[in-house]
Amino acid sequence: MISPTVILIGTIVVSIILAGLVASRPSVTNSRGGKILAFVSILLFPLLVTSMGVDEHIEHSKTTAFCTSCHVMEDYGKSLHVDDASYLPAAHFQNNRVPRDKACYTCHTDYTMYGGFRSKLRGLRHVYVQYIGKIPEKIELYNAYNNRECLHCHAGARSFEEGATHNMEDGRLDLIKSNKLSCLSTGCHEVVHNVSGLKDVKLWSENDKKNDGGGEK
Amino acid sequence: MTSTKMQRRIRIAGTLVSLGMIVELISLLWTTPTAFILFLIPGAILIVAGILFYLYSLVSVAESPADEGITEPVI
Numbered sequence: 001m002i003s004p005t006v007i008l009i010g011t012i013v014v015s016i017i018l019a020g021l022v023a024s025r026p027s028v029t030n031s032r033g034g035k036i037l038a039f040v041s042i043l044l045f046p047l048l049v050t051s052m053g054v055d056e057h058i059e060h061s062k063t064t065a066f067c068t069s070c071h072v073m074e075d076y077g078k079s080l081h082v083d084d085a086s087y088l089p090a091a092h093f094q095n096n097r098v099p100r101d102k103a104c105y106t107c108h109t110d111y112t113m114y115g116g117f118r119s120k121l122r123g124l125r126h127v128y129v130q131y132i133g134k135i136p137e138k139i140e141l142y143n144a145y146n147n148r149e150c151l152h153c154h155a156g157a158r159s160f161e162e163g164a165t166h167n168m169e170d171g172r173l174d175l176i177k178s179n180k181l182s183c184l185s186t187g188c189h190e191v192v193h194n195v196s197g198l199k200d201v202k203l204w205s206e207n208d209k210k211n212d213g214g215g216e217k
Numbered sequence: 218m219t220s221t222k223m224q225r226r227i228r229i230a231g232t233l234v235s236l237g238m239i240v241e242l243i244s245l246l247w248t249t250p251t252a253f254i255l256f257l258i259p260g261a262i263l264i265v266a267g268i269l270f271y272l273y274s275l276v277s278v279a280e281s282p283a284d285e286g287i288t289e290p291v292i
Contacts, residue, residue, distance in 0.1 A: 013242070016238045019234045019238065023227075023229075026228045038231075042227070046234045046268060050260075050261055053244075053245065053260075060252070066249065069250065070250065131254070
């Protein structure tokens with residue numbers, strides 16, 4: 001099946017050819033057909049390809065490669081490859097609990113009505129800071145991590161709902177679900193990216209697994 | 218062969234739009250924030266400029282018919 005990117009690139013190439021034709025021979029606009037051609041190639045197609053291009057770039061911005069392409073995010077990308085299951089992002093990334101190609105976006109988007117939109121606005125701000133602004137010494141979340149983002153996938157899962165630790169005492173599960181008991185900062189899943197300790201840890205790569213011939217640990 | 222003012226404007230508009238789309242095409246080859254900036258700043262701006270110039274060329278026709286090579290009919 002033809003991918004949307006190929007369709008977009010094809011549309012842009014056709015648009016460039018048509019707009020180039022009108023630009024090189026503007027006399028074609030003397031005829032009715034030429035006027036329509038100019039209207040389509042200089043107005044409609046450019047608007048179409050620009051809107052399709054914005055959509056394509058927004059899709060690109062959801063990818064792990066996009067997020068970790070900035071120098072400041074390299075260590076966070078590396079933390080996804082830590083060979084230690086106590087590292088929460090690494091365990092999610094390596095065991096396909098999140099799509100590997102959209103790992104950052106999956107966990108760092110607010111699952112609310114305008115969460116995706118807000119994430120993109122923040123992303124634009126990050127681009128601004130990357131090129132023009134001052135990158136902070138320490139990267140921090142805007143707000144404390146909300147359990148809602150974890151529950152987007154884990155709510156209803158048997159391992160979560162019936163897990164012994166989650167049901168250790170009455171009402172604990174409700175506290176977790178209502179975000180009154182944080183998944184990350186209450187001593188349960190507190191090892192997250194931990195980028196300051198990356199130099200001391202072993203990293204995992206898909207190729208290692210293939211070379212070992214072993215399965216999932 | 219002489220070209221009218223409108224045709225010259227359409228030529229400029231078409232060139233701006235073509236250049237903008239070439240920049241947008243190039244920007245799609247990368248998955249980085251720089252590519253997004255490339256898409257928006259030169260790419261989309263060139264296209265918007267081309268479209269505005271094209272629309273201006275259309276609305277300015279009625280203003281000065283003499284400029285467009287249209288003369289009064291000889292009776």
